[in-house]
Amino acid sequence: MKTNPNAKLDEDWKSLDGTMVLNIPFPEDWTDDELKRMKPIVVKFPYQVNYLHSYGQDSPWFAALSNGQLLGTRCKECGFTTANPKLACQECYTPNSTEWVKLPMEGKIHAFTVCYFGAEAFLDQTPFILGLVEFEGVDTLMLTRIVGLDPEEATLDWIGLEVKAKFTKLTQIKPTDVYFVPKS
Amino acid sequence: MARKKVYMVSGGVSKFTKSRQDRTFQAIVKESYDYALKDLKLPAKQVHEMIDGSTASYFSDHFTRQLMAGIMVQDYLGLTPRPSHRVEGGGATGGLNFQAAWREVASERMNLCVAYGFETMSHVNTWKGNEFIALASDISFDFPVGGFYSGYYAMMVTRHMKEFGTTPEQMAYVSVKNHRNAMYNPYAQKSAKLTVADVRNSPMVAWPLTRLDICVMSDGAATTLLADEDTAFQLTDNPIEITGVGTGTDAMRMADRPHKDVVLAPNEKAEDYVGDQFHGGKLKYPGIHSFRAGRTAGNMAYKMAGITNPLKELSFVELHDAYTSSELQTIEDLALAKYGDAGKFMESGAAFMPNIDYGLDFTGEQGTLPINPSGGLIACGHPVGATGLMQAVFAFWQLQGSQPRHFQAMGMDAEKAKVLQLEDPHKGAIHSHAGTGTYVTVSILERPKGQELEFRR
Numbered sequence A: 001m002k003t004n005p006n007a008k009l010d011e012d013w014k015s016l017d018g019t020m021v022l023n024i025p026f027p028e029d030w031t032d033d034e035l036k037r038m039k040p041i042v043v044k045f046p047y048q049v050n051y052l053h054s055y056g057q058d059s060p061w062f063a064a065l066s067n068g069q070l071l072g073t074r075c076k077e078c079g080f081t082t083a084n085p086k087l088a089c090q091e092c093y094t095p096n097s098t099e100w101v102k103l104p105m106e107g108k109i110h111a112f113t114v115c116y117f118g119a120e121a122f123l124d125q126t127p128f129i130l131g132l133v134e135f136e137g138v139d140t141l142m143l144t145r146i147v148g149l150d151p152e153e154a155t156l157d158w159i160g161l162e163v164k165a166k167f168t169k170l171t172q173i174k175p176t177d178v179y180f181v182p183k184s
Numbered sequence B: 001m002a003r004k005k006v007y008m009v010s011g012g013v014s015k016f017t018k019s020r021q022d023r024t025f026q027a028i029v030k031e032s033y034d035y036a037l038k039d040l041k042l043p044a045k046q047v048h049e050m051i052d053g054s055t056a057s058y059f060s061d062h063f064t065r066q067l068m069a070g071i072m073v074q075d076y077l078g079l080t081p082r083p084s085h086r087v088e089g090g091g092a093t094g095g096l097n098f099q100a101a102w103r104e105v106a107s108e109r110m111n112l113c114v115a116y117g118f119e120t121m122s123h124v125n126t127w128k129g130n131e132f133i134a135l136a137s138d139i140s141f142d143f144p145v146g147g148f149y150s151g152y153y154a155m156m157v158t159r160h161m162k163e164f165g166t167t168p169e170q171m172a173y174v175s176v177k178n179h180r181n182a183m184y185n186p187y188a189q190k191s192a193k194l195t196v197a198d199v200r201n202s203p204m205v206a207w208p209l210t211r212l213d214i215c216v217m218s219d220g221a222a223t224t225l226l227a228d229e230d231t232a233f234q235l236t237d238n239p240i241e242i243t244g245v246g247t248g249t250d251a252m253r254m255a256d257r258p259h260k261d262v263v264l265a266p267n268e269k270a271e272d273y274v275g276d277q278f279h280g281g282k283l284k285y286p287g288i289h290s291f292r293a294g295r296t297a298g299n300m301a302y303k304m305a306g307i308t309n310p311l312k313e314l315s316f317v318e319l320h321d322a323y324t325s326s327e328l329q330t331i332e333d334l335a336l337a338k339y340g341d342a343g344k345f346m347e348s349g350a351a352f353m354p355n356i357d358y359g360l361d362f363t364g365e366q367g368t369l370p371i372n373p374s375g376g377l378i379a380c381g382h383p384v385g386a387t388g389l390m391q392a393v394f395a396f397w398q399l400q401g402s403q404p405r406h407f408q409a410m411g412m413d414a415e416k417a418k419v420l421q422l423e424d425p426h427k428g429a430i431h432s433h434a435g436t437g438t439y440v441t442v443s444i445l446e447r448p449k450g451q452e453l454e455f456r457r
C-alpha cells in the first residue's frame, strides 16, 4: 500500500479546531428501534474562505471614493442618472449610452433607520443609522451610513434633512468610505 | 391563450420549528411529501408511481453548505430518474416553485407534478443567519453598508410613513392579528395573544420595527401536488383550480428604483394618485415605499383569473408578511387598498378573521377579507424555500374546507381546529416575495363552482 508521507491527519484535525470525539457509546446488541430513536450527532467546524471580489466596470466609483469624490452614471440617450454606477441603462436600453458624471456632495435624507441588531459583521457597530440619500438631478438614491444624529432620537423629521458627504481618512475600498453628516 | 387547466390536488407541511437536528433536509421534505400523497383517493404508493416529475425549491446554498441539494431530495423520495430542476428566487423561492410546477402541467409536459421545498436555517447562529440572508443584497454596494434585511425594510417603511402617514401602531395591528390567528394553527411556529403595546414595547431591531414586527428563521419543508383535470379528479373529489398566475420583478437594489408614475391596478385611475396629499402633488412610484414587482404580479394574476375587483372577489389572502410593514405595503400592491391607505385598512378590521376577538376596536366591519388567516410568516415561520408552498397548502385546505381535519390530525381539538376555517371561501390569493421586492409571485386558487366544502359534507 502506498502512503502519502505528507499526510498528518491528527494535525489537520487540530488545525480545523474541531472536537475529536474518541469514544461514542454504541450498544453491542442494538435493536432497530433503538437506533431510530438515537439522538442526532451534530459536528461543528469553522467555515472560512478568502474570496476575490472584483468591482469590475464599477471600479472607478470606488477609486473616486478613495479620493474624496462621488461619481454616478448618466445615460446620454434618456438622461436617467444613477447615484451608484450602472454602466448599462435600465430605462431605455440604448447600448453604450452611459457616461461617468460627478455627483453633488450634498443631498437630503430620503429614508432612514436605526439598526440595533444586524449581521454578524456589523454587530459591534450597533446602533448605527442607515440612510438613503437623494441628490438634486439624480434619479436613484444612495445607501449610506448617517453619522452625527443621535440614534436614540430617531424621528421622521430626519427625512428631508440636508446632509453632506464625508470621507473616511483610511480607505477600505468599500461603499462605507463615504458617509453623510447633517449639513449644519 | 389556450391553457390546460391546472389543479392543486393535495399538500403537506412539516411543522416549521427553530431547529430540526433530528432529520436531514431530505427526510424533512419526505414528511411533507408523505403527508401530501396519503391525502388522496388512491393509495400513496400508486400516486408516487403516477408522479411525472418534480420541481424543487430551496433558497440558500450557504445554509445547506451543500450544492445540488435538490437531487438529494429527489433520490431520497425515490423519484429518480424522473425529471426535476431547482427553482430559486430569494424569499419568493417557494412561490416561484409553485408556479414552476404549474407550468409543467399547463404546458402538458406533465400530468402530475410535485413541487417540494425546504430550508434548514438552524446551522448557524441568528447573526450569521442574518448575514447569509443579507448576501441576497448587492454585495458591492448594499451589504457592506447595512448588511441587514430588517434595516432595509425599516428604511422602506420610514418612507411609507413619511409619504402616507402610516404609523407603527397600524403595523402592530398586523402582528397582533397574525400571532393571534396562529393560536388556532397547530402548524405555527409561534403564537401569542398580544396587544399593540406589546408589539411596540418589544426590543427595537431597526427603527421603527421591533422584534414582534419581524418573522423568525425556521427549519421546515412543504409539498404541493399539481395535476391536469383528468388526473386531478382521479385523485380527489375536491381539487382546487389554479386560475391565475402572475410574476413581477424589480431592481435588486431598492435605491436603484425609479420615481415615476404608479402602475395602475384594474380598480384604480391615474387621478387617484394626483393631489395635495402627495408630496409634489403626485405620487412618485415605486420609489422605496411600494413594490412594483408585487403590483405587476398581482395585476397579471388578476387578469388571468378574470378578477377586476380583488377586494370584493377574493375570500382571503395569504401574503408574504416577513415584516408587518411589508404586509401593509403588499395590501396596497395587491390593490386591496389604494396606495397609502393600508394603515387605515388594517384599522378597519377587514383583514382580521370575523370570528376571533382580538381585543382591538375596529373602525369598520371585521373580517370582510381575512389576510394571513394562517398567521402568515410572522407566526408560522419562514424556512425560505418552503414558505411559498406552505401558503399554497394553507390556501388549498381553506378552499377545500379540509382545514379542520388537517389541524385535528396535528392534535388540535375539534372546536379549536375549525376557528380559522372560513364559512364559504371561493377564491384565495397567495403571494410570495423576495429581497426588497425583487421577485414577487401571486397565484389565484379557486374552488370549482358547485364543489362542496369538505367540512359541510
Ligand SMILES: [Zn+2]
Binding pocket: A075, A076, A077, A078, A079, A080, A089, A090, A091, A092, A093, A094, A097
Ligand atoms: Zn437611457
